[in-house]
Amino acid sequence: MSCSTSRVKMYLCCWLALVALIPVTLNTNPGVKVKLTAKGLEYGRQLGMASIQQKLKSIKVPDMSGKQRVSPIGKVRYSLTNLRMVDVGLPKSALDLVPGTGVRLSIGNAFLRLRGNWRVKYLRIIKDRGSFDLNVNGLTITTSVAMKSDETGRPGVSTVSCVATVGSAKVKFHGGASWLYNLFRKFIDKALRGALQKKICPLVADAVSDLNPELKTLNVVAKVDKYAEIEYSMVSAPIVSTSSIELGLKGEFYNIQKHQEPPFSPTAFSMPPQSTNMLYTGLSAFTANSAAFVYNTAGTLSLSITDDMIPKGSPIRLNTKTFGAFIPQIAERFPGLMMKLLVKTVKNPVITFEPNNATVQATCTVTAYAIQPNTTLSPLFVLNLDTSVSARLVVSGLRLAGSVTLNQMDLTLGKSYVGEFQVRALNNIFQIVLKIVVIPILNVQLAKGYPLPALGKMKLVNTQLQVLKDYMLIGTDVQFNR
Structure with a gap:
């Protein structure tokens, strides 16, 4: 027998051994099938939106502080503290199927209402303080969710991607000298918008992950x-x-x-x-x-x-x-x-x-x-x-x-x-x-x-x-x- 013939036989045996190791379930027809329809997905969307709304209500924005040069008074040191959520609105959402992958959730025209405290110091010795309301409008969230089978044979979900965009964040100050905070309002708007955008997608991902304990039942x-x-x-x-x-x-x-x-x-x-x-x-x-x-x-x-x-x-x-x-x-x-x-x-x-x-x-x-x-x-x-x-x-x-x-x-x-x-x-x-x-x-x-x-x-x-x-x-x- 030639060396080449022996080598072919060896390769063939190896392939047969590998095929034998492939799980039988790969070719197993199901004995039971469960189908979730568009009507069922709509019910799931309603439950999911309630969960996401609760997650967004729990947003905690850390205290913020900084300094900004404001003409004509020079450097102004500011701090924003005790920022808390008072209202969340998710008036528009859609759940679409992505063939071969999972689902895509889109949220539009959402709004957030937050309240907090502000404090400023300028010209080294002059201080002022008060409260403020933050109105976030035009919030959009798009997240893709993959579906799979976990190691126990149960369905599982995971977030593949998420994009959150804040359309506008407007601050309304209360108390103190209005001429003062109007000078640095645009800097505060930008800082708060950025802080919120970083918080939203992780909370949405948490809401998706919260489905897995339910699926494990x-x-x-x-x-x-x-x-x-x-x-x-x-x-x-x-x-x-x-x-x-x-x-x-x-x-x-x-x-x-x-x-x-x-x-x-x-x-x-x-x-x-x-x-x-x-x-x-x-x-x-x-x-x-x-x-x-x-x-x-x-x-x-x-x-x-x-x-x-x-x-x-x-x-x-x-x-x-x-x-x-x-x-x-x-x-x-x-x-x-x-x-x-x-x-x-x-x-x-x-x-x-x-x-x-x-x-x-x-x-x-x-x-x-x-x-x-x-x-x-x-x-x-x-x-x-x-x-x-x-x-x-x-x-x-x-x-x-x-x-x-x-x-x-x-x-x-x-x-x-x-x-x-x-x-x-x-x-x-x-x-x-x-x-x-x-x-x-x-x-x-x-x-x-x-x-x-x-x-x-x-x-x-x-x-x-x-x-x-x-x-x-x-x-x-x-x-x-x-």
């Missing part, structure tokens, strides 16, 4: 129950377009004790260009099926049914007398005994979303036992049960809840311990058992709901839910309670 790992949790970490950077900001979240259920990937992956899906609501959340069939995988793997999708779980008014009882009417050999071999049914899934249930229809297909076994007087269980038969249920989904608070109804079921004989019998004769019994026992128990669990991705004290209002092809879409407005 995203429930990237939300506990569901003692078995499962759902992960909502971001799988890529936010996608900023001309009309919305879209976040791609993992949206996968995991076993709390052991994270195990299911034998399937999320497929790509696109949300429709809707803008009626502030926020849209798309939950894919992958998310629902990852839940089914977790619960099935944990062995929780099984149910033991005894006669005390059957409503008292039901003509169907779980005993060998009832079943003996359809399978005579049961009554003959196990007379007068109560029975027990064990319903257990044998593979992961499959959830599918079609327009206006959510369906769950489940393949189970039903094992019937006769309960002996000493509580020993004697197996009678094993049935294969294929069921289809329709799911009704609702949003309750910050949780997705649901309920199911039986569509159809199919019984086949898996194994009999009592000889041959016609399985079809048991159809009515098992339909009743499913409808009055299994499905109500399942609906109690589904009614508890599963946490949706949410920030802090967010509240959903005007919520609507649609089931579409391969995903469900939740449209909602939001409110933040502080």
Whole structure:
């Protein structure tokens, strides 16, 4: 083998090793998408302006002093102290999306009203003092904000640039000799304008940074129950377009004790260009099926049914007398005994979303036992049960809840311990058992709901839910309670 051939192979191995180190999440489709619309951005602008206004009210301009030669009296020493904000106005602002980057906030025609004290000394021995008002008008602020994903998988923001311009700063003095301070008014105007311009952008940057603690409240790992949790970490950077900001979240259920990937992956899906609501959340069939995988793997999708779980008014009882009417050999071999049914899934249930229809297909076994007087269980038969249920989904608070109804079921004989019998004769019994026992128990669990991705004290209002092809879409407005 030539040296050049060996070198090529070595380079190839190195490249393969590097590719293997690339995080899997780079090519991971999101299981959940969250889209913030222009209406949502407008609500965000209102909250942001309130925050910036509070920041500007906290402006603290340090005491200033200096000396200026003023004709005809010579050098005048001055000091401005105790400068404090009394009013802030932000009458005009706009928040625009910058595709691929983030947002740009523009504030125009803003004004500030400040008050302070002045003091002067001239001709070495003559002093004067008083108060003054500072009116700042024509203030404009333009800041660009970048959006990214932080190390925890949560969204984060940072200030990229900021420009603040003070149109005019006019001082009105009170007290003292008016002829005196009118001589050096223009110097004071300039000094105060410069001092304010230096303060504004850092305060705006602080207001932007203050958003990050709020964004860090995203429930990237939300506990569901003692078995499962759902992960909502971001799988890529936010996608900023001309009309919305879209976040791609993992949206996968995991076993709390052991994270195990299911034998399937999320497929790509696109949300429709809707803008009626502030926020849209798309939950894919992958998310629902990852839940089914977790619960099935944990062995929780099984149910033991005894006669005390059957409503008292039901003509169907779980005993060998009832079943003996359809399978005579049961009554003959196990007379007068109560029975027990064990319903257990044998593979992961499959959830599918079609327009206006959510369906769950489940393949189970039903094992019937006769309960002996000493509580020993004697197996009678094993049935294969294929069921289809329709799911009704609702949003309750910050949780997705649901309920199911039986569509159809199919019984086949898996194994009999009592000889041959016609399985079809048991159809009515098992339909009743499913409808009055299994499905109500399942609906109690589904009614508890599963946490949706949410920030802090967010509240959903005007919520609507649609089931579409391969995903469900939740449209909602939001409110933040502080």
